[in-house]
Amino acid sequence: MRQSVSWILWSVAVLLLTLVQLTQPASAQTLLLDNFTLWTSSSSFLNNLAAATSSPAGTFVAPQTTFTGTTGLQMSGLTEDFTLTGLQSLATFSAPFTVVAEVTPTEGTANPFAIYLASADLTQYLTLHANVSPTYEGFWANAPNVDFLYNLGEQFSPNLVPQMNTEYKVVIQINGTGDGTVKVYSGGKLLGTLSSLQAGTGPFYLVIGQRIGLAPTGSQVADWAGIRIAAK
Secondary structure, X not given: OHXXXXXXXXXXXXXXXXXXXXXXXXXXXXXXXXXXXXXXXXXXXXXXXXXXXXXXXXXXXXXEEEEXXXXXXXXXXXXXXXXXXXXXXXXXXXXXXXXXXXXXXXXXXXXXXXXXXXXXXXXXXXXXXXXXXXXXXXXXXXXXXXXXXXXXXXXOOOOOOOOOOOOEEEEEEEOOXXXXXXEEEEOOEEEEEEEEEEOOOOXXXXXXXXXXXXXOOOOOEEXXXXXXXXXX
């Protein structure tokens, strides 16, 4: 039964999430579309990431997902402190590349959505959290030169407070020397930018998910409309 659920989950994710890696010029783009093998919700990497992104060590919880034609992939599953959920790419990506994510938080008390780029040993990383808890509300980005992985990192200035039922486009770029930049858009407008995030050159796994550190407990829900990765 567990294996069946995982395969259904991968199938849903593949239907929604198409990763494009431009390993050649634009005239020879390579489309990575591998049914049932692009994403997983069960791995030692996810367990290690969950442990490393909370203090005390966190626990990974399998995500609850629903696919709809209007909102895309709806993800939920967390209700308790020091937990993380998400989908992990089975492929890894090395700099330079750009990640573009379109996501709408609909319910939450902590981080209804988060994006992680992290190396297998977790020494290289770039993270983005959308936090709605009263103490830490705002968008935060983190990298090794900013803070430890279990912390949120650096807040955008001026502070950007995530709004429920508002679609955001997050653009994460890591250049050839490992320097990262995160931009947050909504309604076609650039809301904020954080740069000089020294993530490293990878290779990185990509994880889309949500997290609760130490915050008011409750359900975290977000709708992921799409994810793409381009090497540039």
